[in-house]
Amino acid sequence: MTREGRGTVAADLPHSSEGLVQVEGHTDRPESGSLQVWLVRADEELQPVEVESIAELVRADENFVWIDLSEFAVGDLERLAERLSIDRRAPHAAISPWQRPQVDVYHDHFFVSTTVARIDAERFQVMASELDLVIGRNFLLSVHKRPLPFAEDIKGRASQNPELVRLDSAYMLYIVLDELLEHYEGMVETLEDRIEALEERALRNDSETFLEDLVQLKRLVFALGRIVDQHAEVFATFLRPDFAFISGDEVASYFRDLENRFHRLLDRCDGLREAVRGAFDIYVSHVSHRTNQVMKVLTVVSTMLLPAAIILSFFGTSFEGLPLYSETAFWVMIGSIALVITL
Numbered sequence: 001m002t003r004e005g006r007g008t009v010a011a012d013l014p015h016s017s018e019g020l021v022q023v024e025g026h027t028d029r030p031e032s033g034s035l036q037v038w039l040v041r042a043d044e045e046l047q048p049v050e051v052e053s054i055a056e057l058v059r060a061d062e063n064f065v066w067i068d069l070s071e072f073a074v075g076d077l078e079r080l081a082e083r084l085s086i087d088r089r090a091p092h093a094a095i096s097p098w099q100r101p102q103v104d105v106y107h108d109h110f111f112v113s114t115t116v117a118r119i120d121a122e123r124f125q126v127m128a129s130e131l132d133l134v135i136g137r138n139f140l141l142s143v144h145k146r147p148l149p150f151a152e153d154i155k156g157r158a159s160q161n162p163e164l165v166r167l168d169s170a171y172m173l174y175i176v177l178d179e180l181l182e183h184y185e186g187m188v189e190t191l192e193d194r195i196e197a198l199e200e201r202a203l204r205n206d207s208e209t210f211l212e213d214l215v216q217l218k219r220l221v222f223a224l225g226r227i228v229d230q231h232a233e234v235f236a237t238f239l240r241p242d243f244a245f246i247s248g249d250e251v252a253s254y255f256r257d258l259e260n261r262f263h264r265l266l267d268r269c270d271g272l273r274e275a276v277r278g279a280f281d282i283y284v285s286h287v288s289h290r291t292n293q294v295m296k297v298l299t300v301v302s303t304m305l306l307p308a309a310i311i312l313s314f315f316g317t318s319f320e321g322l323p324l325y326s327e328t329a330f331w332v333m334i335g336s337i338a339l340v341i342t343l
Contacts, residue, residue: 020223021126023098024146033072034147035080038155040064046159055083058138064164065139066172070147077143084141086134087111094132094143101231103238109136110245112173112234114180116148117227119187124216126223133176135245140172150179170246174254177235181261184228188268191221195275202283214283218276225269232266235259 039049041063049057049065057063067084069076074095081091087106093099093113104111112133117126131148134141142148157175158164164171194217201210238246238255246255 020124020219021128021227022120024127024129033076034068034070035072035076036068038066038068038158040066040158040164046155051080051083054139058084058136061138063138064168064172066158067139067141068148068151069141069143070151071145072143080141081134084134084136084139086136086141090132090134094130098128098130101234103234105243105245109134111135114177114231114234115227116144116146116180116183117187117224118149119190119220119224124220126220126227128227131176131180133173135169135173138168140169140176142176150183153179153182170251171254174251174258177258178261181258181265184265185268187224188265188272191217191224191272192268192275195221195272195279199275199279199282202279202286211283214276214280218273218280221269221272221276225266225273228265228269231262235262 035051037049037051037054039047039057051067054065054067057065067080069080074091077091077094080086081088086109090104090106090109090111093104093111099113101114102112104113112135114131114133115128116131117128119125120127129144129146132143134143148154154176157179158172161171161175164175198210198214198217202214235255235258237243239252239259246252
């Protein structure tokens with residue numbers, strides 16, 4: 001969603017994911033967080049600079065500044081926003097406990113909120129935290145309440161890519177979001193491996209523990225898919241004609257590739273859901289096959305024992321004048337059996 005400076009929407013987790021998605025990270029820290037400021041110039045190494053110099057550096061078009069703030073206190077973000085003349089609603093959105101991925105447009109900069117997820121394999125939960133980005137002329141500010149798992153990858157790509165200064169903030173945004181998608185792709189690969197392992201177990205294991213694990217994994221896959229799907233509007237926004245911050249065919253081509261990669265990720269999430277259903281079908285088929293095998297054995301045993309049971313029952317009668325001992329009693333019993341069968 002794109003909104004012209006109308007604040008943030010209420011916090012909401014993916015629907016039906018309560019208990020599966022846990023928000024982590026907070027801003028009530030008494031101490032300052034981790035702040036890194038990197039200056040990028042054409043044909044030069046990525047170099048750290050002091051935070052006091054960023055306001056002056058971003059005024060020059062030959063400079064690009066990436067500011068990364070992690071595990072921060074509210075005061076840290078407010079001071080940065082003041083140095084960069086960021087609309088006060090952007091830091092307000094960044095310190096909120098949770099919000100859907102979104103894009104907010106202000107006068108000469110814009111705000112992007114995304115979700116960084118990780119899987120807690122032991123508790124079958126998706127742990128989610130925000131990655132908030134403020135993008136302006138010659139700078140990108142990344143803000144996150146938890147350490148960013150792909151921060152070093154972003155730094156490596158920024159330092160090795162000469163296009164960054166020429167294409168400005170939009171290209172840096174592309175790098176960050178591209179690494180975010182790669183992070184999610186790694187999570188999907190992990191879940192694909194776990195589903196494959198469950199399929200192998202389904203052929204050998206029909207215990208209640210297996211079924212419980214399968215159901216938990218199914219819920220986990222659905223929760224992750226919903227988190228990924230919430231980013232659809234964010235990636236679509238960048239290619240809209242009225243979004244002035246992404247302009248020029250060269251920059252737009254990067255974001256088209258980004259949106260295509262996002263939709264491939266969505267397809268893989270759908271594939272995960274189908275794979276879980278497939279694992280369940282394998283489990284049901286395996287249990288049904290074993291049940292049929294047991295029924296076949298029981299049928300054979302019953303067929304073999306039936307004649308003996310009839311003979312033993314017949315000659316196990318215990319009234320006076322046993323059959324073949326008393327001819328009259330024998331025919332009376334035969335008649336009674338025939339009458340019962342007829343009825």
